[in-house]
Amino acid sequence: MIGGPVCNEVLSAELIFAEGQHLTYQNKETLWEIFEAIGKNWSNTNYDSNNQRSSWYEMIKAKTENAPNYTGEYVNAIYVLNELKIMYGEDEAFKKLFFKSGVDNSQPPTTRLAHCKIYVVNEFIRMQIVAGGFKSWGTKYGGEEAKNYHGFLAGTRYNRTPKVRSYTPETPQS
DSSP, X not given: OOSOTTTTOBOOSSOOOOTTOOOOHHHHHHHHHHHHHHHHXXXXXXXXXXXXXXXXXXXXXXXXXXXXXXXXXXHHHHHHHHHHHHHHOHHHXXXXXXXXXXXXXXXXXXXXXXXXXXXXXXXHHHHHHHTTTTTTTTGGGTOOOOTTOOOTTSOOTTOOSOOSSOOOOOOOOO
């Protein structure tokens, strides 16, 4: 496992209780760093993920204003990230968190690091995919953007590239 005493502190596998607490502006900005670093580390987003920022804010709002409340998990992720940055530096902290955390996603999260990885990082990765994060896959190494890609859920609201072909269902003959 990576990290120090904060990352490796043992917790219950249940969500961290935070009812009645709210994220500050600075908390949200620090969480945004995690989301933005996902795209940078996979080299798969346009504009450093800023084209997904409003959708991301909507998700954070929904996850902190409705049950189950994820505020405790988000604040925990900030503590974990701060410790990793101090120990490894910013860029290496994200690489270790994303690729070398030692967290088994199939096991209950029983440390602060595991809570961060399972309840926050993995969720941000899923959100990025659903919001169209892979549409620029391959551009880092001179590849082409996914020209006909319009999002995981049948399209973004910004469909600017025409479809290759339209589907016209055949009419059943009687």
